[in-house]
C-alpha cells in the first residue's frame with residue numbers, strides 16, 4: 001500500500017507542475033533558472049522520448065497500460081519484500097500514469113524541464129519522465145545488487 005502512495009505523490013506533483021506551466025506560461029516561453037544550464041520552457045510533445053512516434057496515441061495507450069499492468073504485477077508479487085525494488089516500481093508507475101493522463105486528456109504531453117547538458121540541448125522533459133528514468137536506474141541498481149549477492153552465496 002505504501003508504494004501506491006509514492007506513485008500517487010508522483011502523479012500529483014507531475015500534474016501540478018504541468019498545470020502551472022500550462023496556466024502561467026505561453027507555449028514556447030522560457031524562464032532562465034540557471035544560466036546555460038537549466039531553463040523552464042513551456043513545450044508539448046505528441047510523441048515519446050526525443051519526440052519519436054509523433055501522434056501515435058493508440059500505441060502509447062496500449063504500451064502504457066501494458067507497462068502499468070506489468071509494474072503492478074511485480075509490485076504485488078516481488079516488491080513487497082524489497083524496499084528499493086518497490087520504490088523504483090512506484091516511481092515508474094507514477095511516471096507512466098502522469099504522462100498517460102496527459103495523453104488521454106490533452107492528446108499531448110506537457111514538458112518544461114529544459115537542461116543544457118554540456119551545451120547539448122537535451123530534450124525537454126517533465127516530472128513524470130524524471131520519475132521513470134530514476135525508476136529505471138534504481139531497478140538496474142537493484143538487479144546488480146541481487147546479482148552480487150547471488151554470486152556471494154554461490155562462492156559460499
Ligand SMILES: CCC[C@@H]1OC(=O)[C@@H](C)C[C@H](C)CCCCC(=O)CCC[C@@H](CC)/C=C/C=C(\COC)CC[C@@H](O)[C@@H](O)C[C@H](O)CNC1=O
Pocket residue numbers: 045047048049050051059060063064067095096097099100109110111123124125126129130132133136
Ligand atoms: C522517460 C521515458 C519517456 C516517456 O515514456 C513514457 O511515458 C512511457 C510510460 C510510455 C512510452 C510510450 C513507452 C516508453 C518509450 C520508451 C522511450 O521513449 C525511451 C526512453 C528512454 C529514456 C531512458 C529510460 C530516456 C530519457 C528520455 C527523456 C527523459 O529524460 C529525463 C526525454 C523525454 C522527452 O523527450 C519528453 O518530451 C518525453 C515526453 O515527456 C513523453 N514521455 C515519454 O514518452
